Amino acid sequence: MARWSDLDQLMGAMELFRNRMNSLFNEGDRPYVPGQVWIGAETFPRTNLSDTGDNLEVVAELPGIAKEDVNVKIQGNYLEISGTRTSDAPEGYAAHRTERGTASFSRSFTLPYDVDAGKVEATLKDGLLRMKLPKSEAAKPRQIAIN
Amino acid sequence: MNEKTELVTTKQAGELVHQLPIATPAVDIYENDAEILLHADMPGVVKEDISVHIDNGKMILSGTRRLSVAGASTWREFGDAEFRRTFSVPQSIDVGRVHAELKDGVLRLHLPKSEAARPRQIEIKAG
Secondary structure (H helix, E strand, C coil): CCCCHHHHHHHHHHHHHHHHHHHHCCCCCCCCCCCCCCCCCCCCCEEEEEEEEEEEEEEECHHHHHHHHEEEEEEEEEEEEEECCCCCCCCCCCEEECCCCCCCEHHHHHHHHECHHHEEHHHHHHHHEEEEEHHHHCCCCCCCCCC | CCCCHHHHHHHHHHCCCCCCCCCCCEEEEEEEEEEEEEEEECCCCCHHHEEEEECCCCECCCCCCCCCCCEEEECCCCCCCEEEEEEEECEEEHHHHCCEEECCCCCEEEECCHHHHHHHHCCCCCC
16 A cells, blocks of 8 residues: 555655756756746746735846846736846956856736735845735735624 | 554655755856856855855855745746756866855856966066
């Protein structure tokens, strides 16, 4: 009889094996995160969206990008993150390898709820843009009193 | 043997079966007369979680990202990961003077060349 713990252990072992195999090809030119939703390697920035009840929280990967170079546009349930990655190539150096892109980027999303664009908080730290988007009053969860 | 003791012995086996997904960080590599400079994208990694290990001509760069997640996930395109990549480094690098800074999720690693390996202008004396 197979138990859950056995199955879990087997899956874990397979994941470990996959990681080992992946590290064999470590020199591949493309950054790749296994086990995540598959999106094209050219999709930039990658984002996570979560729902905390009163707010939607968006996190986007923006390494090495100054906050002046990022634009966030919000209207109703439409969110757009755009900007430019400027080259940080130092002066007087010869480049051997340049994998980090320096193009402009833009992604737009349809959020599951309308948000209050006036109360959005955004911070850019350690290369992650974190945004707290308060849901508009109509979209917030409500406690219903039972008579 | 009942179920309870079996569970306990399974735990004690202590086999490593869980590990963070390994991501390959994108890098830029530059060089001038004095040093080799490496820029690596590691969004979400803090400096305490970065290690650089140089041994016998091989450099292993590793940074671990742990994200705090609140609420229910609607979509998820990235997660906790270990950014890891191995490089060959020439013997001419002065390992003792290697230094790095981390800013906005980008690691800048300086690999200074040892004095003996730097290019030298040879002055030709008139005979």
